[in-house]
Amino acid sequence: xxxxxxxxxxxxxxxxxxxxxxxxxxxxxxxxxxxxxxxxxxxxxxxxxxxxxxxxxxxxxxxxxxxxxxxxxxxxxxxxxxxxxxxxxxxxxxxxxxxxxxxxxxxxxxxxxxxxxxxxxxxxxxxxxxxxxxxxxxxxxxxxxxxxxxxxxxxxxxxxxxxxxxxxxxxxxxxxxxxxxxxxxxxxxxxxxxxxxxxxxxxxxxxxxxxxxxxxxxxxxxxxxxxxxxxxxxxxxxxxxxxxxxxxxxxxxxxxxxxxxxxxxxxxxxxxxxxxxxxxxxxxxxxxxxxxxxxxxxxxxxxxxxxxxxxxxxxxxxxxxxxxxxxxxxxxxxxxxxxxxxxxxxxxxxxxxxxxxxxxxxxxxxxxxxxxxxxxxxxxxxxxxxxxxxxxxxxxxxxxxxxxx
Numbered sequence: 001x002x003x004x005x006x007x008x009x010x011x012x013x014x015x016x017x018x019x020x021x022x023x024x025x026x027x028x029x030x031x032x033x034x035x036x037x038x039x040x041x042x043x044x045x046x047x048x049x050x051x052x053x054x055x056x057x058x059x060x061x062x063x064x065x066x067x068x069x070x071x072x073x074x075x076x077x078x079x080x081x082x083x084x085x086x087x088x089x090x091x092x093x094x095x096x097x098x099x100x101x102x103x104x105x106x107x108x109x110x111x112x113x114x115x116x117x118x119x120x121x122x123x124x125x126x127x128x129x130x131x132x133x134x135x136x137x138x139x140x141x142x143x144x145x146x147x148x149x150x151x152x153x154x155x156x157x158x159x160x161x162x163x164x165x166x167x168x169x170x171x172x173x174x175x176x177x178x179x180x181x182x183x184x185x186x187x188x189x190x191x192x193x194x195x196x197x198x199x200x201x202x203x204x205x206x207x208x209x210x211x212x213x214x215x216x217x218x219x220x221x222x223x224x225x226x227x228x229x230x231x232x233x234x235x236x237x238x239x240x241x242x243x244x245x246x247x248x249x250x251x252x253x254x255x256x257x258x259x260x261x262x263x264x265x266x267x268x269x270x271x272x273x274x275x276x277x278x279x280x281x282x283x284x285x286x287x288x289x290x291x292x293x294x295x296x297x298x299x300x301x302x303x304x305x306x307x308x309x310x311x312x313x314x315x316x317x318x319x320x321x322x323x324x325x326x327x328x329x330x331x332x333x334x335x336x337x338x339x340x341x342x343x344x345x346x347x348x349x350x351x352x353x354x355x356x357x358x359x360x361x362x363x364x365x366x367x368x369x370x371x372x373x374x375x376x377x378x379x380x381x382x383x384x385x386x387x388x389x390x391x392x393x394x395x396x397x398x399x400x401x402x403x404x405x
Contacts, residue, residue: 024048025077025136031094032073035066040076047079047136047147056083060149065089071162072132079136080147080189086155087196091132092162093181130205131182132157137252141188144214146253148190157183157207158200160227164275180204180229185211188245188253192216199239200273203227207279211243211251212258219266223282225273226308234309234331237280239270242294242317244287257289259316262296271305278306278330284313286339293342295319304328310335310362311354319346327354332362333389338374346378356388364389365404369396379403 024044028037046053046061053061060083067088074095078084137146163178183199184207186192192213198221199207207223210216223239242263247255270282282304285294294317302325304311310332314320316339327333333354338344347367354364364386369376375396381403391405 025079029073033070035068036070036072039063039065039070043076043078043082043084046082049081056151058083058149058151060151065155069161074129075131075185076133077136078133078150078152081149083151083153084133084155085153087153089154090156090158090161093132093159093179094162095129095179095181130179131185131209131251132159133183134185134251135187135189135192137187137189139253141253142256143258144188144190144212146187146189148192148215150186150189150191151193151195152184152197154196154198156198156200159183160201160203164201178203178227182209183207185209185251186213186216187211187251188213188258190214194218194221196220198222198224201225201227201276202239204229204232206241207239209241209243209251210260210263211241211249212245212253212256213260213263215262216260217264217266218268219264221268223268223270223279225276226279227276228280228308234280235284235313236286237308238284238286238313239279239281240265240283242283242285242297242314244285244289244292244294244316246287246289246292249287257292259292259294260285261294263294263298265297265299266301268302269305270302270307270311278304278308280309281307281311281313284310285315285317288316288339288342290341292316293318293344297321298323300324302326304330307331310366313337315339316342316344318344321348322350322352323348324351325353327352327356329355329357331357331360333364333366333386334384335363335366335368336376337366337368338370338376340370340374343369343374344376347376347380349379349381350383353385354387354389358388360389362389363392366392367397368392368394372396 026040026044042063060081062083065086069090071094159181160178180203182205242260245258272278297320299322305328307330311327311330312334315337377398380400
């Protein structure tokens with residue numbers, strides 16, 4: 001058993017006994033190190049609730065990753081009622097993922113997605129093999145039914161590092177060799193916590209994807225460096241993405257149009273890494289389906305630097321609070337927008353400190369209703385400090401109180 005990864009208790013089942021009950025979601029992969037193979041076995045034991053494993057205060061089985069760099073040939077799969085402690089560990093990819101973008105948009109600086117024609121299926125291109133970590137999702141899973149109560153602590157999650165180190169050619173050639181991937185993905189699950197995680201140098205896609213997730217917290221994490229997609233609008237560059245389980249975006253389970261709800265994004269840093277510039281935005285959403293609206297989202301006390309688009313950019317989101325964030329040297333500030341086919345309601349934007357770069361054409365604070373059929377109602381904007389840009393409100397936006405201008 002991996003040293004330090006589990007605490008045996010008297011009478012606890014052995015690893016061999018527990019493993020005999022099923023193959024698990026983390027089979028051994030040829031070419032991976034012994035430490036990764038042991039980590040996979042421990043994650044499977046935790047998913048089964050093995051009595052040999054220590055529990056944390058939340059009742060989750062604790063798995064501790066060994067320190068050092070771990071090259072993954074396929075994603076790690078984390079089950080329910082599991083805490084993965086990864087302090088001192090770095091995870092990177094050597095996965096055979098097709099280097100293909102899933103966006104058709106050829107205008108990188110387009111102001112918004114064209115729904116739904118902007119999207120091609122992620123699942124059809126890469127299935128579950130385009131992320132470093134994913135939760136255990138059965139094929140028939142709907143709603144928020146996948147095992148939840150999952151916590152990830154610490155670690156550096158860098159999908160491109162192995163390719164950049166080992167590919168031939170200059171920096172551009174090495175970045176091209178790396179496949180587009182997420183770092184961490186959750187689907188059809190509930191009660192997820194990410195704390196002190198560092199996501200670094202993701203190519204094209206997202207750092208943390210919450211797809212059909214109910215109740216999650218991302219706190220005190222560092223979201224550093226993003227390789228932008230050459231054929232996609234910068235609006236899609238979310239470090240933390242809220243997604244709907246549509247036919248074109250489902251990583252596991254059923255494409256039943258479940259949205260994401262009850263999310264806290266607090267006290268995080270989002271900016272450049274030593275190798276690559278900043279993200280498009282710290283958090284956003286750009287998918288929708290009838291009556292599938294993200295809701296109850298709190299975005300608080302984050303520091304966002306060098307965002308290439310709107311630093312905070314929820315779309316298709318209701319009951320959202322954007323409060324006391326600091327945005328520096330970014331192209332845009334806070335921008336909330338309805339997109340087809342749903343109207344949105346109850347948006348609070350207050351106490352944010354926003355500084356845009358010289359020459360920006362984006363608002364410091366904007367609320368945009370796409371048309372009269374897609375209004376944004378019950379909006380409050382106040383007590384924000386703005387340097388550069390300004391305030392922009394489209395028609396079909398209605399306010400709870402006189403907005404800041």
